[in-house]
Amino acid sequence: MAASNQVIDINELRQSCAGCALNALCLPAAIGGRDLARLDDIVKRRRPLARNDFLFREGDRHTSLFVVRQGAIKTSTMLPEGDTQVLGFHLPGEILGLDGVADERHRATAEALEEASVCEIPFAKLSEIAAQLPALQRQLYRIVSREFVREQQHPVMMGRKHALTRLALFLHSVSERRRNQDLEPHEFQLSMSRQDLASYLGLVIETVSRAFSRLQTQQIIDVDRRRVRILDAVALGQLANSEDTDLRAIA
Amino acid sequence: MAASNQVIDINELRQSCAGCALNALCLPAAIGGRDLARLDDIVKRRRPLARNDFLFREGDRHTSLFVVRQGAIKTSTMLPEGDTQVLGFHLPGEILGLDGVADERHRATAEALEEASVCEIPFAKLSEIAAQLPALQRQLYRIVSREFVREQQHPVMMGRKHALTRLALFLHSVSERRRNQDLEPHEFQLSMSRQDLASYLGLVIETVSRAFSRLQTQQIIDVDRRRVRILDAVALGQLANSEDTDLRAIA
DNA sequence: CGCGCCGGTTGACTTTGGTCAACTCGGCGG
DNA sequence: CCGCCGAGTTGACCAAAGTCAACCGGCGCG
Numbered sequence: 334m335a336a337s338n339q340v341i342d343i344n345e346l347r348q349s350c351a352g353c354a355l356n357a358l359c360l361p362a363a364i365g366g367r368d369l370a371r372l373d374d375i376v377k378r379r380r381p382l383a384r385n386d387f388l389f390r391e392g393d394r395h396t397s398l399f400v401v402r403q404g405a406i407k408t409s410t411m412l413p414e415g416d417t418q419v420l421g422f423h424l425p426g427e428i429l430g431l432d433g434v435a436d437e438r439h440r441a442t443a444e445a446l447e448e449a450s451v452c453e454i455p456f457a458k459l460s461e462i463a464a465q466l467p468a469l470q471r472q473l474y475r476i477v478s479r480e481f482v483r484e485q486q487h488p489v490m491m492g493r494k495h496a497l498t499r500l501a502l503f504l505h506s507v508s509e510r511r512r513n514q515d516l517e518p519h520e521f522q523l524s525m526s527r528q529d530l531a532s533y534l535g536l537v538i539e540t541v542s543r544a545f546s547r548l549q550t551q552q553i554i555d556v557d558r559r560r561v562r563i564l565d566a567v568a569l570g571q572l573a574n575s576e577d578t579d580l581r582a583i584a
Numbered sequence: 585m586a587a588s589n590q591v592i593d594i595n596e597l598r599q600s601c602a603g604c605a606l607n608a609l610c611l612p613a614a615i616g617g618r619d620l621a622r623l624d625d626i627v628k629r630r631r632p633l634a635r636n637d638f639l640f641r642e643g644d645r646h647t648s649l650f651v652v653r654q655g656a657i658k659t660s661t662m663l664p665e666g667d668t669q670v671l672g673f674h675l676p677g678e679i680l681g682l683d684g685v686a687d688e689r690h691r692a693t694a695e696a697l698e699e700a701s702v703c704e705i706p707f708a709k710l711s712e713i714a715a716q717l718p719a720l721q722r723q724l725y726r727i728v729s730r731e732f733v734r735e736q737q738h739p740v741m742m743g744r745k746h747a748l749t750r751l752a753l754f755l756h757s758v759s760e761r762r763r764n765q766d767l768e769p770h771e772f773q774l775s776m777s778r779q780d781l782a783s784y785l786g787l788v789i790e791t792v793s794r795a796f797s798r799l800q801t802q803q804i805i806d807v808d809r810r811r812v813r814i815l816d817a818v819a820l821g822q823l824a825n826s827e828d829t830d831l832r833a834i835a
Numbered sequence: 836c837g838c839g840c841c842g843g844t845t846g847a848c849t850t851t852g853g854t855c856a857a858c859t860c861g862g863c864g865g
Numbered sequence: 866c867c868g869c870c871g872a873g874t875t876g877a878c879c880a881a882a883g884t885c886a887a888c889c890g891g892c893g894c895g
Contacts, residue, residue, distance in 0.1 A: 410740065413825040418743045420736055432736065434729035441736070460725060464715055474711060477728055478685035484735050485671055485683065485692070489661065491742040492669045492786045494883075496852070527873060535743045535786070540852055542874055558861090558873075574664040745853075747882070778843060791882055793844055809843075809891090838895085849884070859874070865867090 375458040381450045382406075388443035388451065389430070396437045397453045398430045404449025405524040408432075408441045409532070419532040421487065422446070422525060424510050430456075431480055446524035491535045499534045500544040501572035504554065508563060519566065523559040626709040632701045639694035639702065640681065647688045648704045649681045655700025656775040659683075659692045660783070670783040672738065673697070673776060675761050681707075682731055697775035742786045750785045751795040752823035755805065759814060770814040799823075 381404075382388065388399060391411055399406075406423040420441055423429045433439035434456055463470040490502045512518040523530070531538045548554045553569050555562040563569055632655075633639065639650060642662055650657075657674040671692055674680045684690035685707055714721045741753045763769040774781070782789045799805045804820050806813040814820055 410736065412740070414827040416827075418740050420739060431729055431732050435726050435733060440733050456725075460721060461718075464718060464721055467712075467715060470711060470715055474707075475686050477732075478682055481682050481728075481732060481735065482686060482691050484732065485661065488671060488738045488742055488786075489663070489669050491739055492783065494786075494788075494851090532743065535739075535745075537853055538873080539854080539875085543852090546874075576665040576667075745881090788883055789843080790845085790884080794882090797844075836895100838893105840891105840893085842889105842891095844887105844889070846887080847885090849882105851882080852879105853881080854879075855877090857874105857876080860872090861870105862872105863868100863870085865869100 375455055375462070377453040377455075379451055379453055381448055382445035384445055384447050386445045386449075388445065389433075389439045390442045391439060393433070393439045394437065396430065396433045396439065396456045398428055398456055398459065399443070399451045399453055400428050401425050402450040402452060405446040406443050406449060406451070407446050407525060407529055408443050410441045417442075417532065419525075419529050421484070422529075422533070424507075424514070426514050427483075427510075428476060428480060431477060446529075487533075496534070496536050496540045496544045497547060498572060498575060499536065500530075500541065500548065501553075501569050503530070503534060504548075504561065504563065505569055505573045508566070508569075519563040521561055523561060622713055626706055626713070628704040628706075630702055630704055632699055633696040635696055635698050637696045637700075639696065640684075640690045641693045642690060644684070644690045645688065647681065647684045647690065647707045649679055649707055649710065650694070650702045650704055651679050652676050653701040653703060656697040657694050657700055657702070658697050658776060658780055659694050661692045668693075668783065670776075670780050672735070673780075673784070675758075675765070677765050678734075678761075679727060679731060682728060697780075738784075747785070747787050747791045747795045748798060749823060749826060750787065751781075751792065751799065752804075752820050754781070754785060755799075755812065755814065756820055756824045759817070759820075770817065772812055774810040774812060 388406060389395075389397075401423050403425055406429060408420045408423065408429055409417045410420055411417055421429070423443075429443055430439070432441050459473070463473050486506070490499055490506075493499050493502065507521065507523070508518040511521060525533075527538045527541050531541045534541065536544075545554075545556050548569075549556050551568070553563075553565045553572065555564055639657060640646075640648075652674050654676055657680060659671045659674065659680055660668045661671055662668055672680070674694075680694055681690070683692050710724070714724050737757070741750055741757075744750050744753065758772065758774070759769040762772060776784075778789045778792050782792045785792065787795075796805075796807050799820075800807050802819070804814075804816045804823070806815055
C-alpha cells in the first residue's frame with residue numbers, strides 16, 4: 334500500500350517512530366526509507382494495556398523488547414518465598430524486556446500501572462535487521478548499555494542508609510525523567526502504589542508513607558495521595574545527594 | 585605466522601579462548617577458523633593486574649569489554665559526596681565493561697581485588713565482526729542479557745531486610761559461581777574487604793562483621809578473616825531464601 | 836625486635852526503621 | 866445513602882542496624 338508514494342510513507346513511519354519514542358532507535362541512526370520500512374514492519378503496535386494488564390510474565394517464552402509510549406510499566410521478580418521485588422518503573426520513552434534475551438525466557442514480570450501503550454519489537458527479528466545496518470546496530474548497543482547503566486542506579490539508591498534519602502532520590506529521578514520527555518517535572522501523578530514503591534526502595538510501606546509526610550512537613554514537596562508537587566527542588570536535590578550523616582542538617 | 589598451518593593455529597586460538605573464559609563468546613557459537621582468527625586478533629591479552637590496579641575508571645574514554653580470566657575485579661561508582669558504592673564483584677568467566685558502551689565513556693570504575701588477568705575486547709571492533717557473524721552476534725546479545733539479569737540480583741539482595749539474609753545470599757552466590765567454574769564451592773578466600781562487602785550489601789562494616797560472626801556461631805560457616813568454609817550449605821540456602829520474618833526460626 | 840598501622844571484631848549505646856494496630860479517607864456497590 | 870473495602874496514614878512499641886569507641890592481631894617497616 335505504501336510503495337506507491339514513498340515520501341508520504343516515510344513521513345508516516347518517522348512519525349509513528351517519533352510518537353513511539355522509538356526515535357531513539359531509528360531516527361538518529363539516520364536510517365534510509367527502505368530500511369526504516371523494514372524496521373517498521375516488525376514493530377507491533379499493541380492495543381493499549383489496561384491497569385494491571387501484564388505485558389509479559391516471568392518465564393514467558395517469547396522475547397521482545399518493548400518501548401513505553403504512554404503510561405507506566407512496573408517490572409518485578411518473584412522471590413523464593415512468594416512475595417515480589419519490584420525492579421523498576423518504566424516511563425514513556427524507556428525500554429524494557431532486555432532480561433529474557435539470554436535464554437529467550439523473560440526473567441521478570443512486566444505489568445501496567447495505568448493505561449499504557451507500548452511498541453513491541455520481536456528481538457530475533459530486530460537483531461536480524463540490525464546485523465545489516467551498522468548504524469542501527471550501534472544504536473541498539475547504545476540503548477542496551479544505557480539500560481544497563483540505568484539499572485545500576487537502583488542499587489545506588491538502595492545503598493543509601495536513610496528512607497528519606499531514598500525517596501528523595503526516587504522523586505528526583507522521576508522529575509528528571511519527566512523533564513527529558515518535556516513533561517512538567519515539578520508536578521505529577523505517581524502511578525505506583527506505596528507498596529510498589531516500598532519494595533522498589535527496599536523499605537516497608539509505613540516507612541515510605543512517613544517519608545512522604547516528612548518531606549511534606551519540610552515543605553519540600555506537596556503530596557496528596559499519589560499526586561506530588563515538588564516545592565523546593567533544590568532541597569530535594571540536596572537531600573538526594575546528602576551524605577547520610579548530614580541528613581539532620583537538611584531535614 | 586599462522587597461515588602456514590591452519591589446523592594448529594585454530595587449536596591454539598580455541599585454547600586461548602577456552603582459557604580466557606571467552607569460550608562463552610566464541611566456541612559455542614561454532615565459529616569457523618578464519619572468523620575465529622579475526623576475533624582472536626582483536627582480543628588483547630593484558631598483562632596481569634596487581635591488587636588495586638585499575639582496569640578502567642569512571643569517565644574513561646576508551647570502551648572495551650573485559651572477560652575475567654583469573655582473580656577478581658570490583659566495580660564501583662562514585663557518589664556525589666565522595667564515597668563510593670560497590671556495584672559488583674566479577675569472578676573468572678564473568679564479563680564487565682558493558683557500562684560505557686552507551687556514550688563510549690565508562691560509568692563505573694573497575695579495580696583488581698587481587699592478582700588478576702583479563703582479556704580485553706575493544707567493543708567497536710567486536711561489534712564490527714559480530715555484524716558479519718550472526719552466530720557471534722546472537723552470542724553477544726545473550727551475554728549482554730545475562731549480565732543484565734545478573735545485575736538485577738543486586739537489588740534483590742539489597743531489598744532483603746536482614747543483614748544475615750543478605751550475607752547468606754552473597755555467600756551462596758559466590759559458592760554457585762565457583763561451582764560453575766568447577767572450583768571448590770564450599771571453601772574459598774574472599775578477595776574483597778569487609779568495607780567493600782558492606783557497601784555492596786548496603787550495610788556498614790560492623791554489621792557485616794557481626795553477620796559473619798553470627799553465621800559462625802550458628803555453625804553455618806567457618807570464617808577466619810577472609811577465608812570462608814561453608815559448613816552447612818542447606819542452612820545457608822534456607823537463610824538466603826528465608827522470608828525475613830522467618831529469620832528467627834532458622835538462625 | 837618491637838612499634839604502629841590497618842583490617843577486622845566486639846561491646847555499649849542510639850537511632851532508624853520495622854511491626855502491629857487503630858484509624859482516615861475516598862470510591863464503589865448494594 | 867449507607868456501609869464496606871482497600872489504600873494510605875499515624876501512633877506506640879520493639880528490634881535490628883548504625884554509631885562510637887575500645888580492642889585484637891597480623892604484617893610491614895623502622
